[in-house]
Amino acid sequence: MILKDIELLRELCLCFGPSGCEDRVRELIYEQIKDFCDDITIDRMGNLIAVVHSEKADAKKIMVSAHMDEVGFMICDIDSDGYLKFCTVGGIDPRVLSSRAVTVGDENRQTDGIIGSLAIHHQNAEDRKKITPIDKMYIDIGANSKEDAEKYVGIGDFGTFKTNFVLFGKDDKMMRAKAIDDRLGCTVMIEIIRYFAEHKDKKPDCNIAFSFSVREEVGLSGALTAADSIHPDFAIVLESTAIADIADVPENSRVAKVGDGGVISLLDRSTIYDAKFIEFALQTAKENNIAVQIKKYLSGGNDANHIHKSREGVRTLALSAPTRYLHSASCVAKTDDYFAIKELTLKMLENSKNLFERYIGVK
Amino acid sequence: MIDLIKKAVSIQGVSGRESKISEFFAKEISKYTDECYNDNLGNLIAIKHAEVIGDNKKKVMLCAHMDEIGFITTFIEDSGYIRCAPIGGINYIAAAYSLVTFEGGTKGVIVPEREVKAADLTSNKFYIDIGVKDKKEAEKKVKIGECCAVESKITKLCGTIIAGRPLDDRIGCVTMLEIARKISQEGTRLKDDIYYVFSVQEEVGCRGAKTAAYIAGADYALVYDVTGTGDSIGSIPMACKVSGGTAIKIKDSSVICHHDVVDMLTALAKAKGIKHQHEILQHGGTDTSSIQMTGSGCRVGALSIPTRNIHSPCEVCDTKDVEACVDLSIEFLKADKK
Numbered sequence: 053m054i055l056k057d058i059e060l061l062r063e064l065c066l067c068f069g070p071s072g073c074e075d076r077v078r079e080l081i082y083e084q085i086k087d088f089c090d091d092i093t094i095d096r097m098g099n100l101i102a103v104v105h106s107e108k109a110d111a112k113k114i115m116v117s118a119h120m121d122e123v124g125f126m127i128c129d130i131d132s133d134g135y136l137k138f139c140t141v142g143g144i145d146p147r148v149l150s151s152r153a154v155t156v157g158d159e160n161r162q163t164d165g166i167i168g169s170l171a172i173h174h175q176n177a178e179d180r181k182k183i184t185p186i187d188k189m190y191i192d193i194g195a196n197s198k199e200d201a202e203k204y205v206g207i208g209d210f211g212t213f214k215t216n217f218v219l220f221g222k223d224d225k226m227m228r229a230k231a232i233d234d235r236l237g238c239t240v241m242i243e244i245i246r247y248f249a250e251h252k253d254k255k256p257d258c259n260i261a262f263s264f265s266v267r268e269e270v271g272l273s274g275a276l277t278a279a280d281s282i283h284p285d286f287a288i289v290l291e292s293t294a295i296a297d298i299a300d301v302p303e304n305s306r307v308a309k310v311g312d313g314g315v316i317s318l319l320d321r322s323t324i325y326d327a328k329f330i331e332f333a334l335q336t337a338k339e340n341n342i343a344v345q346i347k348k349y350l351s352g353g354n355d356a357n358h359i360h361k362s363r364e365g366v367r368t369l370a371l372s373a374p375t376r377y378l379h380s381a382s383c384v385a386k387t388d389d390y391f392a393i394k395e396l397t398l399k400m401l402e403n404s405k406n407l408f409e410r411y412i413g414v415k
Numbered sequence: 416m417i418d419l420i421k422k423a424v425s426i427q428g429v430s431g432r433e434s435k436i437s438e439f440f441a442k443e444i445s446k447y448t449d450e451c452y453n454d455n456l457g458n459l460i461a462i463k464h465a466e467v468i469g470d471n472k473k474k475v476m477l478c479a480h481m482d483e484i485g486f487i488t489t490f491i492e493d494s495g496y497i498r499c500a501p502i503g504g505i506n507y508i509a510a511a512y513s514l515v516t517f518e519g520g521t522k523g524v525i526v527p528e529r530e531v532k533a534a535d536l537t538s539n540k541f542y543i544d545i546g547v548k549d550k551k552e553a554e555k556k557v558k559i560g561e562c563c564a565v566e567s568k569i570t571k572l573c574g575t576i577i578a579g580r581p582l583d584d585r586i587g588c589v590t591m592l593e594i595a596r597k598i599s600q601e602g603t604r605l606k607d608d609i610y611y612v613f614s615v616q617e618e619v620g621c622r623g624a625k626t627a628a629y630i631a632g633a634d635y636a637l638v639y640d641v642t643g644t645g646d647s648i649g650s651i652p653m654a655c656k657v658s659g660g661t662a663i664k665i666k667d668s669s670v671i672c673h674h675d676v677v678d679m680l681t682a683l684a685k686a687k688g689i690k691h692q693h694e695i696l697q698h699g700g701t702d703t704s705s706i707q708m709t710g711s712g713c714r715v716g717a718l719s720i721p722t723r724n725i726h727s728p729c730e731v732c733d734t735k736d737v738e739a740c741v742d743l744s745i746e747f748l749k750a751d752k753k
Binding site: 362365 | 431432489490492500538539559560622625629630
């Protein structure tokens with residue numbers, strides 16, 4: 053039996069939504085939450101912002117943020133044989149591309165394709181030692197000419213990996229899919245919005261703005277404008293973090309481990325997280341017996357970059373799902389970590405009074 | 416001034432952990448200002464309101480960062496050695512075999528792994544030895560997430576030259592304190608609102624100044640920070656040297672200063688006979704850039720303290736340059752602005 057949350061995550065992961073073309077994902081999320089929040093808007097960048105209001109007049113505001121977009125491709129040329137030349141949208145290692153099934157198109161129309169490159173039979177000894185650069189790869193959509201290809205795609209169309217969502221491992225707790233980064237965070241937010249709608253008595257005395265943001269993967273973060281318009285006092289960024297809990301990586305460089313709970317970052321390339329907020333998160337996890345781990349290595353960056361520096365500054369925390377093979381066709385994460393992140397986020401929001409009290413006296 | 420510099424460097428404040436050093440500066444600057452508080456990121460903002468009320472009142476923001484480079488504990492080995500990630504631009508050659516102090520007071524030594532060449536020295540190729548026998552003992556002394564920095568010290572060299580750390584940028588903070596003190600002492604009545612900002616997180620990408628600038632919404636800003644110089648053996652040619660006077664920044668790799676501010680500072684220095692030079696820094700950025708682009712923009716300039724060996728345990732500068740910087744700043748604050 054597949055759990056309700058995981059079924060929703062599956063649906064979101066399968067959705068087509070590279071940075072700049074998040075429409076499908078946004079529509080799906082909108083349908084899931086429209087009846088459960090007090091206010092829902094889509095800003096000019098395309099961020100979907102859902103608010104759960106407090107009745108208290110001077111209530112604090114917490115922003116919870118996850119990004120809807122995923123890494124992908126953009127079609128930049130079509131050659132006379134009907135092959136599509138492409139570039140990447142977001143950081144993708146060229147070594148994970150060759151022979152991958154992909155979907156290309158726009159928000160309305162998508163076509164199947166495959167990333168092609170020269171077969172081993174046609175490579176000389178020198179070629180085999182080298183990594184095929186992206187400009188020597190192409191997407192094959194089965195077209196036989198430029199004119200034929202143009203019936204299905206155009207220059208500027210997008211692409212994503214086309215991968216099934218698969219549960220595997222002991223008790224089917226491991227998940228393999230594209231776009232776990234960051235549809236997992238989106239799923240957590242949807243479930244929390246619904247939880248507060250169903251459990252009105254649990255709603256904390258604060259305004260919560262859930263921002264499903266666009267374009268995180270290309271650094272042109274939608275969260276920048278979302279944070280400015282939401283103008284929060286605090287922010288929780290729900291993310292996926294690349295980890296290296298694999299063979300040959302020394303323990304001090306492994307970052308975090310799949311199955312050990314949500315990952316709390318001390319700092320990354322773009323943010324130093326608020327120390328008191330981290331203390332609050334760790335204490336909340338401990339009191340409620342929720343698995344949590346601290347990121348052991350400085351790497352990556354996320355929407356917190358723009359959020360924490362917006363307006364007068366925002367006290368920010370990042371809570372991430374430890375994810376193997378991030379930005380590939382098959383990311384791997386664990387359902388236990390998903391539930392640990394959902395539970396911890398929920399408890400932090402429910403106990404937010406305790407968070408605010410930590411800053412009393414700090415002007 | 417040397418005593419104030421010694422006090423200002425003696426309190427640790429690695430980027431993101433500035434609360435203690437902020438308390439020190441709050442105590443000092445509030446002697447000369449009307450209000451003083453910390454914003455959400457931890458920037459210390461002290462305001463001195465205009466005393467002469469005219470119809471062309473401006474807001475002028477002065478800014479120096481109080482954070483320093485350092486390390487954060489990410490992992491403890493079974494052996495009890497501490498693994499750290501860098502905070503800010505670490506010069507590993509300068510850091511190797513230095514003594515460090517953790518936030519909780521534990522001391523340690525930075526040790527590169529054996530056989531690692533200087534050029535290959537990165538964050539996962541060194542560890543900190545705190546003198547314990549195993550992980551269990553280490554965990555009692557140092558927590559994951561605890562920061563540390565190379566020990567601070569100031570030594571007088573020949574003449575008015577001093578050496579030590581972290582001059583970057585406590586020397587800028589002291590400059591601001593001196594400006595405020597002198598204005599107050601001389602009874603100068605200003606016609607503009609002055610925002611003294613002791614910013615956080617400059618060393619990791621000029622982050623704090625951005626939110627402080629948003630709050631101040633200033634018309635003009637001056638930034639006080641150290642600048643590299645061209646007077647070391649093998650340095651990149653640069654017409655800026657220690658003891659050459661306060662350095663009026665024209666540009667660095669993050670900012671082109673507003674020409675009105677550069678022209679004004681230069682004219683004032685010439686008119687008042689204040690020792691000065693011009694600075695074009697090819698490698699390095701300052702809070703100036705964040706301030707310039709916040710809100711609807713700000714006319715920015717910077718007065719730098721020429722410093723050798725920046726980000727090493729022995730940064731070298733001249734207190735005479737600091738004095739010139741203070742004098743020129745006060746002239747700037749007194750002057751009429753567009």
